[in-house]
Amino acid sequence: MTRGLIIGVIAMAAVVVASNILVQFLFGNWLTWGAFTYPIAFLITDLTNRIYGPQLARRVVAAGFVVGVICSLIGTQIVGEFGPLVTLRIALASGTAFLVAQLTDVFIFDRLRSRRWWQAPLSSSLIGSALDTALFFTIAFSAQLAFLEPANDVSWANEALPLLGSGPVVPLWVSLGVADFMVKLALALIALIPFRILVEYFRRAPQKAL
Template identity: 25%
Template sequence: MIINILKDKPTKLFIILSGFFVANALIAEIIGVKIFSLEATLGFAPANLMILGDPYSFNMTAGVLLWPVVFIMTDIINEYYGMKGVRFLSYLTVILIIFAFLVFYFAIQLSPASFFVTMKVKSGVPDMDAAYGQILGQSSYIIIASVIAFLIGQLVDVFTFHRIKEVTGEKKIWLRATGSTLISQLIDSFVVLFVAFRLAPSIYNPDGNEVWSMGLVLSVCVINYIYKFTVAILLTPVIYWVHGMIERYLGPEKAGEMRLAAMKR
């Protein structure tokens, strides 16, 4: 039975795309705890863009490095497996992200071996157990905000993608792929910041973190969106390249059947 499933090209393709989709989303959540400077990484001076009267630079979570891959996977899956395919993977990914952080939580609670705590002192880490907990034990409301933003963004993306395709037909892949990403990521960027740093801390804030002002939320949202907007545009050729690979793999007839079936809700 397994051999027969793997011989079916559409099924095998869905498994491959799903693996990249889920893996990249999960890894992005884990590495997102690190905040990096885009300008310093590229060797440039801080941008200091004036937004709502204050200067801001491109200081973002490391998770943004992998979200472009999730964007591409979303649009490709949408193209060949439709709204149901993307929704299924989005719900599955949310469940797996929550499961992963629950496992991290219980792993952090385990009593460390005495040598584990001091094993990296010479490398500049005085307490490995504390470092382990800080890296994997992200604040609960940030995780919740990220999951909510991801799910809303995905649902908006798939809806927008199909609306654009209904108007343009099979032409203009760039418009439906890039257009849906730009709209969904604008919403995603705002939701994750609003929930994580304004709404949730004002309701439940065990860490005593300061509640962000709406102006700060909007300003950081603009910085994040400028980055995502730029990456989405730059990735347009990649979408065509992946699309071409899939067309050759499936064959024109099978690919056409799948794209037609994907448009049926």
């Protein structure tokens, strides 16, 4: 159990740190490189939940949250071209989205763990991902929540543009959120492969999961 907690915490911390770094680098018009690493957090949570149970999974989530807070604090002290790399709203959005989404993932996975092997990880990851995206982009960029940090100008994120460049006109942050969720959706499906392989590995070598 202790070994499982250590592995889970290290893996989650690595994903959180990598995502906080890679989110600074753009990938195309709607994404950052962090969009491709962060969804791995759901795979880590689901593997921990399947192998060790929900209690240990929640402890791994808590560790990831602490690491995320530390990353945010460091980011507020680093000044880039347009100001601090991490603003109060970004930090609040990131922490809230991570904690709510991951704990929801743990809850849903646990309720579905007795069903077919793919239903629990896929359902929990998709619902958790939807919550994560909705909470983060709304808290971080919505004009209606400007009171959270009045000094932080997010007018750029509220510029009215066609959705993903060709759809109905929406605030830019909505396109960013939709693109982010599309990546999470794709990776949730892809993650079923390593999930299945790793679960089977630990089932055949139970002593390695102790």
